[in-house]
Amino acid sequence: MPIGRWAPLSHPDVASVEVDDLLRALADPTRRQIVRLLLAEGDRPCGTFGLPVAASTLSHHFRTLRKAGILRQYDDGRQRMNTLRLDELDERFPGLVRTVLDAS
Amino acid sequence: MPIGRWAPLSHPDVASVEVDDLLRALADPTRRQIVRLLLAEGDRPCGTFGLPVAASTLSHHFRTLRKAGILRQYDDGRQRMNTLRLDELDERFPGLVRTVLDAS
DNA sequence: CGGTGTATTCGACACACATCGAAAACACCG
DNA sequence: CGGTGTTTTCGATGTGTGTCGAATACACCG
Numbered sequence: 001m002p003i004g005r006w007a008p009l010s011h012p013d014v015a016s017v018e019v020d021d022l023l024r025a026l027a028d029p030t031r032r033q034i035v036r037l038l039l040a041e042g043d044r045p046c047g048t049f050g051l052p053v054a055a056s057t058l059s060h061h062f063r064t065l066r067k068a069g070i071l072r073q074y075d076d077g078r079q080r081m082n083t084l085r086l087d088e089l090d091e092r093f094p095g096l097v098r099t100v101l102d103a104s
Numbered sequence: 105m106p107i108g109r110w111a112p113l114s115h116p117d118v119a120s121v122e123v124d125d126l127l128r129a130l131a132d133p134t135r136r137q138i139v140r141l142l143l144a145e146g147d148r149p150c151g152t153f154g155l156p157v158a159a160s161t162l163s164h165h166f167r168t169l170r171k172a173g174i175l176r177q178y179d180d181g182r183q184r185m186n187t188l189r190l191d192e193l194d195e196r197f198p199g200l201v202r203t204v205l206d207a208s
Numbered sequence: 209c210g211g212t213g214t215a216t217t218c219g220a221c222a223c224a225c226a227t228c229g230a231a232a233a234c235a236c237c238g
Numbered sequence: 239c240g241g242t243g244t245t246t247t248c249g250a251t252g253t254g255t256g257t258c259g260a261a262t263a264c265a266c267c268g
Contacts, residue, residue: 028226046245047243053226060226078236079244080244080245094259100127132256149215160258177266183216183265
């Protein structure tokens, strides 16, 4: 069962997400790759992305994406799962995420 | 007649525009405002945007937008005109610019 | 030519960011 | 409890960026 962890895991309300933060978050190729994989193959724990960066760097990217309202994280035993908040984002910024991903 | 100026005014080929540069360029509110005004009211010289930044800062933003392939600049007498390269961009990144602007 | 208007360049500054390795936090398992 | 696996935090580092003022470059006009 998903219980808490040392870090509170705060997720911003979609209404309070700034477009600046969203665009800056999506302007990084590693982060776009994360989003792309989540969109294509569904929820995944942090350690299963196979990206060529250090674990600490990856953690930084997940935090950035979470604070930008792009994904939601929850703990599941030993690992931390990631879910795309696509529906919520599409309500506030219609088509943005998809269009950006398609552009790459 | 638009002649040259001290700076060569180089414009990248749309095919060589990286999505990273485009997104980074659009991730700045001042630059988005520039693009928005160009889209809404057509070509304008640099000095007619009424934005709350110093002239040198504005010049930096125009250079960023030009290098990202977002606008084209040409000299007209004393002033430098700016044109949106929307059609070209839409061919390479369909709907991106519009979607981003609509999101703000 | 000299003055005025428009825009860029330069140098500087503060700040943000991507990246890493090492260390720490937490969950699970034996 | 002790070990293992997963992820985060911390500190450091190099790089990029938005901002400005002052100086410079160019076009036009009288």
